[in-house]
Amino acid sequence: MSVELPALPYLPGSLLPHLSATTVELHHGRHHRAYVDAVNAAIAGTEWEEATLDDIVRQTQGALFDAAAQAWNHGFYWQCLRPRGGGEPQGRLGELVKRQFGDAQRLREEFNRAALGLFGSGWAWLVQHPGGQLGIQVTRNGGTPLTGDSTPLLCCDLWEHAYYTDYQNERARYLDGFWQLANWEFAESQLR
Template sequence: MPIELPDLPYPRTALEPHITAATLDLHHGVHHRAYVDAARRLLEGSGLEELALEDIVRRARGRLFEQAAQAWNHAFHWTCLSPRGGGEPGGRLGDLLARRYGDFPRFRDEFAHAALGLAGSGWAWLVQHPDGSPGIVVTHGASTPLTGAGTPLLACDLWEHAYYLDRQDARDRYLEAFWNVVDWEAAGKRLR
């Protein structure tokens, strides 16, 4: 079956105090699992059963798309976080962000502004456009840049289940915590 719940790439307590084990238990163990289970049920008889999850997301429509995209978005999101994360990106990614945004604090401010501007649930992404430049994309619901021309480099989950236990309705405080666990090395390796 092409849709599986991946293990977290770190222990459930590894992101504390920024993201608690209780939040990861709910976010990964309940919500992500529910998306995977629903996508697997909807996949039966769709004609897409033999495809990889990324290809299912690119070709599916309706409820199957929503559930498969959420399964993919979440699996990607876990790889964007690390207990050794935080700081500023270096190397080529750092250079690209400095060239596009002026400096890292300005990039962070623009990312936060876009994320806080989303009404409702969704995702904030750092993507690499086909011309090689970085960009910030905010998607609503299950939408994902995986279905577009850009390459996803980094994802920040903006659904309440990502932060409610730790931060209640304070999405801004969640974003501050997010920067402490961002895996810039992983994001840099995704550059084309």
């Protein structure tokens, strides 16, 4: 069994004006595909050949982990975006956000502060800790909460290729666009 490149859950141009079709196509078709291909090349003929991507991420190290974690992170990221997304989290997630942060604006501020504080490449995550409370994590390179105790709910790709074409070096403007695309329904579906 090989790892598959998941199809995008929307057309590449449907995230305009916040992410261009060019950015989405290059990011998905080149970068995400490259990680999937690297995983498949590394697991061919090994004990990992029949493993799920989740298991490979949780149980490996080194180059295989890096490629698998990047493939998993990218697949998760695409689900965290949606055309006509944004707004405020509702339902149970909305209640947890109010309890943990006071309101969604405060969550966005804290998330952005953490994301802007990352020097270099990585990911910013909204997670649910084992006790049920929400938190914000930043991981470097291919790091992922999947290897820890917290459940990822929402993530933002902070690798330059995720935003350079549309925003150049302006990560703060990219984050503003990210919040206009945030898929709160998907995030809520990930709650424990």
